[in-house]
Amino acid sequence: MPTDATPRPTIYDVAQRAGVSKSLVSLVLRDAPHVSEARRDAVLAAIDELGYRPSRAASALASQRTRTVGVLIDDFHNPWFVELLAGLRSVLDPAGYTASVADLALETASGRKPVDGFLAQHVDAIVIAADLAPGTLERVGVPIVVAGLRELGARDAGRAVDVVAGDDELGGRLATEHLLRLGHTRVAHLAGHSGPGDARRRGYESAMLAAGLEPITTGGGATTEAAGYSAACALLEAHPHVTGIVAANDVMAVGALAALRERGLSVPADVSVVGHDDSPLAAYRYLALTSVDGHSADVGAAAARALLRRLDSPDAPAHRELLALDLVVRGSTAPPPT
Amino acid sequence: MPTDATPRPTIYDVAQRAGVSKSLVSLVLRDAPHVSEARRDAVLAAIDELGYRPSRAASALASQRTRTVGVLIDDFHNPWFVELLAGLRSVLDPAGYTASVADLALETASGRKPVDGFLAQHVDAIVIAADLAPGTLERVGVPIVVAGLRELGARDAGRAVDVVAGDDELGGRLATEHLLRLGHTRVAHLAGHSGPGDARRRGYESAMLAAGLEPITTGGGATTEAAGYSAACALLEAHPHVTGIVAANDVMAVGALAALRERGLSVPADVSVVGHDDSPLAAYRYLALTSVDGHSADVGAAAARALLRRLDSPDAPAHRELLALDLVVRGSTAPPPT
Structure with a gap:
């Protein structure tokens, strides 16, 4: 189903080019007898010049895999x-x-x-x-x-x-449980609104509730570095005693690193940060983000x-x-x- | 010129399917007279079933723009x-x-x-x-x-x-001149071997020479974060008094940030770092890299x-x-x- 702007030549174009009627083009295409050699040649030449393909050939072609x-x-x-x-x-x-x-x-x-x-x-x-x-x-x-x-x-x-x-819900749980096992209790989530983001938030919340802790979720819109920075700023304003942050992804975690540094907080001495995706970013030595490997x-x-x-x-x-x-x-x- | 793995049907495939000789397929394709209706129908049916296109039709088709x-x-x-x-x-x-x-x-x-x-x-x-x-x-x-x-x-x-x-050579010059204007004299280059990388190195070297300073170039292989880290480690080993680094690109600059931090050097208090590309990475608040905007x-x-x-x-x-x-x-x- 081509959707490009070059119009494919039609049977009418062929008829016009050959100087014959559309019906005659159909007759030639159906290989009908009683078509004069001259007119048949004219039609075949027009088909060739225009690159016209009758619809069955076109659909056979379309069915060929492009791989x-x-x-x-x-x-x-x-x-x-x-x-x-x-x-x-x-x-x-x-x-x-x-x-x-x-x-x-x-x-x-x-x-x-x-x-x-x-x-x-x-x-x-x-x-x-x-x-x-x-x-x-x-x-x-x-x-x-x-x-x-x-x-x-x-x-x-x-x-x-x-x-x-x-299993992004599992991922959110693993990130949260890692911080809980390290001894954190005030752990917040920087949420991102997306299919994986929603599952990660559920995982975070279920791990917190299972440990008898109150979930703290901020963000929930875009999943960019800027969104991570804004969500972390709002979080640190409202909950200055947070010691652990689970971000919906690595770029949001990098945004959080900036918000923490601006407030004079060290990572991980004051606040621990976990990303998600284990992207190339997380492995950069300067960032060295603990991150959920999404495989x-x-x-x-x-x-x-x-x-x-x-x-x-x-x-x-x-x-x-x-x-x-x-x-x-x-x-x-x-x-x-x- | 399709190069995919599905072999396009040939005239031999058509002949085999129709149970006729290749010559007879050619006759039908040339619309020659004296071919029996039955055999012509068999060939046309085989052409249709196999999606065979004679070569001229194929080249007409190939000439259509896919946009x-x-x-x-x-x-x-x-x-x-x-x-x-x-x-x-x-x-x-x-x-x-x-x-x-x-x-x-x-x-x-x-x-x-x-x-x-x-x-x-x-x-x-x-x-x-x-x-x-x-x-x-x-x-x-x-x-x-x-x-x-x-x-x-x-x-x-x-x-x-x-x-x-x-103009990457101009870019290398701009990055270097920025550091020279700030008062740096011991400025090194983390080189990357690539077309733009070579031009950037020339720009760095020409700016240093124009200021009467000796160029110090390390690296010169890959342009990755890991290569930037290694090159910066080698540089700081050989030239511990460097105060400015011009990296061939932003990811190499991020590698250099890690090498500097490992040695207890602050950016920019002890050492200034300039990247190249003004990639999204450079704009992340946590990295905040001065970088040549390659537009x-x-x-x-x-x-x-x-x-x-x-x-x-x-x-x-x-x-x-x-x-x-x-x-x-x-x-x-x-x-x-x-």
Whole structure:
């Protein structure tokens, strides 16, 4: 289903170029007898010159696999997707598929439906690694696999959609329990509003409640560095005795580091900070963030396998796979000050 | 020129399916007389079932624009490309083109030629924003525009290739002159080996020499955070009295921050650090890197405009455009300790 702006030549264009009627073009296409050699040649020449393809040939062509998989991520600024993509490719490459990446932030800035570009490229399938507006996937006629917990139900696509994700609720719990085990009791959460963000908050809250502690949640909007900074400023204003912060992701955690430093608080001596995603950022020595490893590469590889299965069996029942996560402890967490 | 793994059906496949000779398929394709209706029908049915397209139709089809532009970046881990891509899209989107992004790091990990994926997608043109091995662009039959200073001469592609880049040599000079004006005299460079990296080093060296100072350059390999850390460790070992560091890019600068902190040196009180790219990283409050703004968005927009011109005039002479850069001063630079 090409959506590009170059109009495909129609049977009328062929008729006009050949100087014959549309009916005669149809006769030639149907290989009907009783068409003069001259007029048949004129039609065939026009078909060739215009690159016209009759609709059956066009649909046969459209059904040919391009061996390209579209990967829709949320935002290139958020580096968690780098490992996801590596995992996707570790499976797609040997299978002969190329990944084509686009990001929701820029795609929606242009006012187009975020998947239109992929459809124009005739991708064979799409991996959704972003939160989409309801209805975005309606009438997308290729298999879809969702990577990560998204605000996207299988029902949105009107058919079976596989979901492969890290268990983000477990991740939120692991981050919180790490701080509780270190002896922290005043632990707050910088929430981000997204599919994974909501699950992480539930994990944080359940770990706090299980320990008989009151959850303190701020933020809950964007998941950027700026949002992390603002949420941490609000938190430290309202709860100056907090000693532990669980951020919804690594960039928000980096925002919190700045808010803490501005108030003269050391990390981890005064306040411990845990990120989420174990992005390249978390591993930078200068940041050294303790972070929940979302095993994005494993999620990517599992999503790619689900996608290859789905290409083979378009009508198989929807499949949902949650991968266990674990925590990478670095320099941003320590016991609370005594 | 499809390079995907699904073999396109050949005339032999059609002949086999129809139970006729290849010559008879040719006769039907040439619309020759004296072919029985039954055998003609068998051949046409086989052509339809297999989705076979004779080569002239195939080339007519291949000449149709897909309105997709491949963008080859070096590494998703290095966030400078985010703005480049935004700039590219600000011009490509209104022109009806979709950008498809791939990165050299992962593409070469898979052992394929980095542009093969784009050719399989039938992109209309390619933007190269990565350093490529010589010969990579041979036989790439679509227009190419190079974004950034690359180790790629126009000659590599065997034809006119437009280059649009920030003036990285000017950038290296601006970063160095900023430190010299603040009063630093012992200023070192953490070099990265790449097209832009080489230009930045030349800029640093020329500014030092113009001020009558001896250049001190370390590094010169990879441009990663780890490479920046190692280069800074080596530098501080050999030149412990350095008070200013000009890094080849922002991630290397972040590596240097860690090396300085490990030695108990404060930024900027003891040592000033300048990055390059003004990436999202540099703007994170916790890092607050003074950095050369490469105006990547402007480079991207200019590259996209060059590409649209090249699509219109494939034979126009090669065009080279260097954009002026400037410095964004943040918290990582100050006068040297007294």
